[in-house]
Amino acid sequence: METTAVSLATSNIRESTPSLDIYRQLFDSILEQRLAPNTKLNEQDLAIVFGVSRTLIRQALQRLAAEQVVVMQKNRGAFVAAPDSVLAKQILEARELIEMAVIDLACGSLTSQTVQQLQLMIDMEQQALDFGDTGTALRRSGEFHLRLAEAAGNQPYVHMLRGLISQTSLIITMYGQGGNSCARDEHLNLLRALQQGDLASSRRLMSHHLGHVRTGCDFNRRVVNGNLATLLS
Amino acid sequence: METTAVSLATSNIRESTPSLDIYRQLFDSILEQRLAPNTKLNEQDLAIVFGVSRTLIRQALQRLAAEQVVVMQKNRGAFVAAPDSVLAKQILEARELIEMAVIDLACGSLTSQTVQQLQLMIDMEQQALDFGDTGTALRRSGEFHLRLAEAAGNQPYVHMLRGLISQTSLIITMYGQGGNSCARDEHLNLLRALQQGDLASSRRLMSHHLGHVRTGCDFNRRVVNGNLATLLS
DNA sequence: TGTTATAACATTGTATACAATATTGTATTT
DNA sequence: AAATACAATATTGTATACAATGTTATAACA
Structure with missing residues (x-):
């Protein structure tokens, strides 16, 4: 913490x-x-x-x-x-379930210190985006969500969400079509609603936010394979 | 399947x-x-x-x-x-979340074959109980829940629930006070409600069922340690 | 007697050697 | 040229050896 x-x-x-x-x-x-x-x-x-x-x-x-x-x-x-489209949809469904439960726990109970940390993470994500480093931005977006779950204080939620977030990244890599970067304002608005203890808005914002991931995907897209060489760069 | x-x-x-x-x-x-x-x-x-x-x-x-x-x-x-009482409660909370989502998916959509399988598992659990083998009964109870999740068809739910069920077993071992064996009728009633597509009843029955786990625990109980010797028997 | 230092021991951490399996390339056949 | 059989190679699977760390027993000291 x-x-x-x-x-x-x-x-x-x-x-x-x-x-x-x-x-x-x-x-x-x-x-x-x-x-x-x-x-x-x-x-x-x-x-x-x-x-x-x-x-x-x-x-x-x-x-x-x-x-x-x-x-x-x-x-x-x-x-x-490389989750197929069926599994991908299941993963997003599961993620929504957990994230909503996190919202319920976190809404109105965030310490000012936690808010500050989350704020910082949003900024870091935006910074990566400004640099054109979408990979880092994607990772930091995930870290924001996970930090929120930690703040909610339920350990199994954190554990389960970690797996789901990383798989979401794979899904975006496979099926995403760019345009997944409307995240800054969404994260920011969510944080405000959570801070103010506005549960209805918080839930709605999170739902929309995750919905955008799904919307930004074309599940018919064919996937390209990679190789280890990229690790050396 | x-x-x-x-x-x-x-x-x-x-x-x-x-x-x-x-x-x-x-x-x-x-x-x-x-x-x-x-x-x-x-x-x-x-x-x-x-x-x-x-x-x-x-x-x-x-x-x-x-x-x-x-x-x-x-x-x-x-x-x-050996989850402490705080973690134990979080585990049970997380499990309820997932189990409820499973109910929503499975209710009214179970094939007759699946119902048959679940029915069999309930019988097996009861059989172990009749033999006085509470350990085996506990494991089979978990298998019933997991089989249900498989029937719901969401893979991440299955994966997450597997971990939560096994941890629930640890919790019962640590904090349970016997009397956790009202399961037979509860599983049976749940299966009937699911089969009939009665969502409200299904949710209520599952909630009560999991509630009994919590009720059957004394979270102040002190825990005894074991050793490997039991594996050899 | 109780406490600390130290040595003997036990256990885990990591690298390496070899075995089992899969993959690739070559030759042979049709 | 295409397909198959087989050898050569590469990769993963498992056991073992040794290193690093932790634990326990012993002895010296206060």
Whole structure:
């Protein structure tokens, strides 16, 4: 509750272990769209990139798989997840459920310090957008939502939402058509409504906000595959 | 959707790998209360018990940790999770949220085959209860709920609920005071209401059902620790 | 007796070696 | 040229060895 958010990945875990660091970097790389869906994650290559043995790489990949951000196929390896349109809609539905519950808990109960933090995160997101760095903006948008869930104070909500947010990023990468960046005002308005304890408005704003994600997607779009090279840049 | 449930753990994953099997056995052992909260899970001991190297044990433990069923402490090892009363209440709250959403999806849309399966699972639970095997009954109760979520057809709900159900089992182990076995009729009545498409009744029955879990708990109870020996019996 | 320092031990953390499986390329056949 | 069989290669799966850390027992001291 005290420090500013570092990474969406296990943001409430302060511990630092080598495999956790690798996990976080891969996680962020996927969220920032530097690793495309379906990208094969070769263990040996990653081991070289990160300068560790395959043991630690495998730990990180297994953690990512547990969050459904990567998929592991027996004897074939790990791939960045690529939810199909059916699953994508289910993910967005589930996310709305959790986010609404978060709103109910957070509305009117945010400390001024928390509001300040959330305000800052909105600014950071906008800053990334100004730089034209949509990947970072997307990640920071997710961090805003997650920080809000932390403020709501229900740990399982945070845990579940973390997975859903990261999968939402994958969905936007796969099916998004740009124009998902109306977020600044939406986040800002939401924060105001929450601060004022206006539950009806808060719920409506969050619902619209998530609705825009869905609206901004073309679920017929065909998906392109990526490769590991982007990690080296 | 076609086969009968095997284990609450990764019930939708058909693959069989050594570490998955170990994971499932540990998972069920915890759910059936044969491994008490806070029990230290020594890697070497488990490796001997399961006749494999520590490598596979670690994989299983990490998977369990991802589902919050065990907790891993750096350089100290893995322990069966022991949610405190605050977290326990949050878990039950989150579970109610998801279960209600499942009800909304499943109500009136269950196939006769699914109803049959659920009916069977209720019977199996009762059978375990008749044998006095409350551990198995508890696990089967969880399987009933999870099977229902599968029938609802939203994959993230299933995934999230799996974690919440297993944690509920831990909560019952820690804070339950017996008397949690009114489940048979409750499951039965719920199934009838769902079958008939009676949403209001379905929601009310589920809410009461989960409420009983909470009612049956004394959150002031002090918790006893266990040890690995129970796995050998 | 109680406390601290230290050594012996046990356990987890990581790298590496080898086995099992999958993938790719080449040759052979039609 | 297309398809198949098979060898060569690459990749993942598992066990083991060693390093790093934590725990416990012992001994010295107050």
